[in-house]
Amino acid sequence: MDAVPIVGGTGALGFGLALRLARAGVPIAIGSRDAERAEAAAGRVREQQPDASVEGLVNAEAARRGPIVLLCVPFRAQSENLNNLREALEPGQLLVDCTVPLAAAVSGKATRSLGVWQGSAAQQAQEMVPDGVTVVAALHTVSAPTLADSGAELGEDVLLCGDRKADKAKVARLIEAIPGLRAVNAGPLEMARIVEQLTPLLISINARYKTHAGLRISGLPEADHWE
């Protein structure tokens, strides 16, 4: 099985995803700015999941380890990371952008967001990746603390935005390797404008209910949409 590079894999969301994917038997390459921090995070995954196949590497090295790269960095660091990945990413790779332009990036509220000229952080990513690399936006609404809590059961949906269904289907299969997550096709990449706003919405709900809420779409047919 191909490894899954996680750029920003030492952050809360990236590390939570690393844990869940490792538990599902998916090989992982945790990326960080700092190789030592990446290796330390890989060690923490191995502690929880001794049979995990997990490496810790600097981001650009990690990004070369597999065809579907998860980008799990704060919005503040998204452009810098994409610049650093220009030499590492190769045509044919998929970049799964999980970035949310929270106003917290400029010391604003986490229930508010910034306007991104391209429409969304994911569309900014699509503009910045090398030719032939395709961006799919996903994983904005899954709570990092819930992912990292090995006792917590997931039961929610992940909305995918991307311009080709075949690309989204690959990402959907990866996400659905994690028990309790269902991948839902939210439409073309431009729908990331809306989907990225679900994070501040859930943060607002979390503050009122003292919880880590997730999202579910009701009324979808039972059939496997991605077949």
Next chain:
Amino acid sequence: MDAVPIVGGTGALGFGLALRLARAGVPIAIGSRDAERAEAAAGRVREQQPDASVEGLVNAEAARRGPIVLLCVPFRAQSENLNNLREALEPGQLLVDCTVPLAAAVSGKATRSLGVWQGSAAQQAQEMVPDGVTVVAALHTVSAPTLADSGAELGEDVLLCGDRKADKAKVARLIEAIPGLRAVNAGPLEMARIVEQLTPLLISINARYKTHAGLRISGLPEADHWE
């Protein structure tokens, strides 16, 4: 029990809500620009629900019939309706704004939306209502065809945005009179910027799954938030 005025109650969403509320035993005042159309719609409610308490009136008359007024008009007609209601609405009334600024209002796609200067259609409504009238945004994600289909079971959430919890609680009680709907506190009125975008998101999902999808928030505590 107070009647619930539904401005735009002959439209798809307004009529669907009228049917469901009437079935729940809530008295209804259906408003329309045209009194005859309103009375015809009231007659259609009575056909399905012979014991319903339902009147059909011009919008401004309907709006005087109860303390919680539902505004169910297309974005294109929202300003005009709010202008027409200036003399009818009284301090202390709540206006539940269901308006979604779909780009379809200007012949664009229903999966895209328009920027509203005030931030959202609901914030535009708050600016336009008379002093002392408070706007709560709600009911953007409930499918009109599903509401109107008497055989369809609902099982979804309705996100409420408003600046005072006490106001939202009144609207929540009304919404939860409809079996299968749960009212979720999404935060202050400014969150309508995000919540109004859920309609084009669901329209995009509906197109891909050939369904009438709804929204659910997972991970909320069981306790009654509105007590």
